Amino acid sequence: MSTTYLPKGLAAPSAAPDGLSQPFWDGTRQRKLMIQKCRGCGAHQWGPEWICHRCHSFDLDWVEVKGRGRIYSYEKPHHPVHPALVGHGPYIIVLVELDGVNVRMLGNLLGDPAQEVPLGAEVEAVFEPHDEADPPYTLVQWRRV
Amino acid sequence: MAERTLRGTVAIVGIGETTYYKHGKSPDSEFKLALQAIVRACEDAGISPHDVDGFASYGNDRSDGPRLAAALGVKALRFSNMFWGGGGGGVCGAVGNAAAAVATGMADCVVAFRSLAQGQYARYGRGAPVASVGGEQAFTVPYGLMSPAQMFAMKVTRFMATHGIGQEALRAISLACYHHAQNNPNAVMKGRPLTPEGYDASRWIIEPHFHLYDCCQENDGAAAVVVVPADRAKDFKNTPAYLLACGQGGDHRSAAPVHNMPDYPGSHFKALAPRMYDMAKLGPAEIDIVQCYENFTGGVLMSLVEHGLVKAEEANQVLTPENLKAPLGKMPLNTSGGNLAECYMHGLELVIEAVRQLRGTAINQSTKRDTAIVIGGPMVTPVSSLILGSEAAL
Numbered sequence: 131m132s133t134t135y136l137p138k139g140l141a142a143p144s145a146a147p148d149g150l151s152q153p154f155w156d157g158t159r160q161r162k163l164m165i166q167k168c169r170g171c172g173a174h175q176w177g178p179e180w181i182c183h184r185c186h187s188f189d190l191d192w193v194e195v196k197g198r199g200r201i202y203s204y205e206k207p208h209h210p211v212h213p214a215l216v217g218h219g220p221y222i223i224v225l226v227e228l229d230g231v232n233v234r235m236l237g238n239l240l241g242d243p244a245q246e247v248p249l250g251a252e253v254e255a256v257f258e259p260h261d262e263a264d265p266p267y268t269l270v271q272w273r274r275v
Numbered sequence: 276m277a278e279r280t281l282r283g284t285v286a287i288v289g290i291g292e293t294t295y296y297k298h299g300k301s302p303d304s305e306f307k308l309a310l311q312a313i314v315r316a317c318e319d320a321g322i323s324p325h326d327v328d329g330f331a332s333y334g335n336d337r338s339d340g341p342r343l344a345a346a347l348g349v350k351a352l353r354f355s356n357m358f359w360g361g362g363g364g365g366v367c368g369a370v371g372n373a374a375a376a377v378a379t380g381m382a383d384c385v386v387a388f389r390s391l392a393q394g395q396y397a398r399y400g401r402g403a404p405v406a407s408v409g410g411e412q413a414f415t416v417p418y419g420l421m422s423p424a425q426m427f428a429m430k431v432t433r434f435m436a437t438h439g440i441g442q443e444a445l446r447a448i449s450l451a452c453y454h455h456a457q458n459n460p461n462a463v464m465k466g467r468p469l470t471p472e473g474y475d476a477s478r479w480i481i482e483p484h485f486h487l488y489d490c491c492q493e494n495d496g497a498a499a500v501v502v503v504p505a506d507r508a509k510d511f512k513n514t515p516a517y518l519l520a521c522g523q524g525g526d527h528r529s530a531a532p533v534h535n536m537p538d539y540p541g542s543h544f545k546a547l548a549p550r551m552y553d554m555a556k557l558g559p560a561e562i563d564i565v566q567c568y569e570n571f572t573g574g575v576l577m578s579l580v581e582h583g584l585v586k587a588e589e590a591n592q593v594l595t596p597e598n599l600k601a602p603l604g605k606m607p608l609n610t611s612g613g614n615l616a617e618c619y620m621h622g623l624e625l626v627i628e629a630v631r632q633l634r635g636t637a638i639n640q641s642t643k644r645d646t647a648i649v650i651g652g653p654m655v656t657p658v659s660s661l662i663l664g665s666e667a668a669l
């Protein structure tokens with residue numbers, strides 16, 4: 131039984147229907163943070179697209195990036211909009227600017243929901259496996275470093 | 276080559292609204308609400324619905340044009356159009372699309388409308404209870420990020436922090452809307468005035484900037500406007516409101532997935548606003564009346580800045596209840612109560628209120644009334660805005 135930041139019952143992520151994001155979700159199962167990198171112009175791209183928006187190459191590779199970055203913005207939802215969150219109380223969502231690759235990623239900020247969340251604070255990725263899910267999946271969360 | 280413009284080519288000559296209801300409280304079906312609003316807009320214009328020849332809507336409105344045309348006995352349907360995108364981003368775009376059809380001779384009398392009965396259908400502010408989510412949602416929903424408020428809150432956090440803007444600026448927007456609604460018999464929040472203390476004490480929807488009163492209602496109702504060629508505008512019953520400009524769309528990659536739009540803390544009007552002002556041949560200083568879509572007050576703040584109506588560095592001083600209240604405020608805002616306090620009619624109620632202000636028939640009538648801007652659906656993409664003017668503004 132794995133520990134998760136939010137209660138069970140939220141929808142599981144899937145690469146369906148088009149499979150575009152499958153390499154990302156395969157990567158998180160192996161505790162790797164994978165994003166797209168264009169073989170045409172070398173630029174990183176996130177979220178996943180079928181084409182590079184800079185050079186229009188369809189030849190997009192998936193590469194591992196270091197799970198380090200800075201908090202670009204955040205929110206603490208209080209009002210539950212999903213049955214699984216009723217009675218849970220506030221939680222923190224952060225938007226993280228990854229170091230060196232000019233992309234942003236979302237996740238929860240682990241730790242006390244009442245904590246201060248300074249913009250610009252350094253964070254690192256934490257892999258949160260949901261092994262008992264069918265099929266199993268792993269989310270990427272963040273914690274202050 | 277002739278100047279390519281909508282300026283002065285068409286006018287809104289009819290406005291119609293149903294009773295506005297709390298969500299789920301409409302006694303009538305969504306399609307019947309649409310019909311009621313359109314019939315009322317035609318009555319206001321002094322025409323028969325038989326003479327309408329086009330429909331334009333947005334937000335994936337379920338009352339489709341051909342079905343409306345059949346139900347109303349439209350003689351010939353010449354324009355049937357849907358603006359891409361969710362929420363109210365398309366409100367001004369739908370009017371603009373109607374205008375483009377009329378200005379170019381595709382049609383003669385086009386209704387732009389919105390109908391919503393969220394009791395009959397699903398609500399916006401709820402996450403769908405599904406087992407798995409794909410596409411972009413796979414990167415948001417498992418983290419508890421699923422409602423529109425949650426999708427936009429981090430833009431507001433970043434914008435407020437970047438510019439040092441205080442919560443009082445957002446409170447002023449909310450207080451002005453509630454103030455205006457108290458005089459409006461069709462406002463859902465009439466009889467429920469809001470005080471600064473009431474705002475401050477209201478529960479958090481999302482920290483750090485979304486109190487309950489920063490968030491729009493969800494409502495049932497319908498609203499419609501009738502768009503005709505400007506050279507016929509005086510043949511109708513009421514004073515026409517001329518279209519001076521309309522803009523729609525988004526900034527560079529404003530729909531980039533998973534919060535990766537390059538201009539992140541923004542409401543997506545930066546590209547369209549200057550072009551729209553150019554078309555209108557006026558600037559933000561010459562706007563008398565502002566109707567700005569409040570999905571959330573933070574979106575209003577960013578939209579006002581992006582349209583040049585407020586400078587970010589002056590927002591704390593300029594956005595006060597006194598400045599935003601009609602009739603004497605420097606910049607009367609959402610003078611019928613807007614999405615927050617009149618009705619969340621996805622902004623079409625704001626277009627109608629702009630027309631009333633230009634006619635001089637608004638409940639909270641502004642003393643200056645030659646130009647009005649309507650700003651639709653901040654932070655979604657695509658968004659849209661328009662500028663209307665009196666005959667004197669042409």
Ligand SMILES: [Zn+2]
Nearest residue numbers: 168171182185
């Ligand atoms: Zn490329």
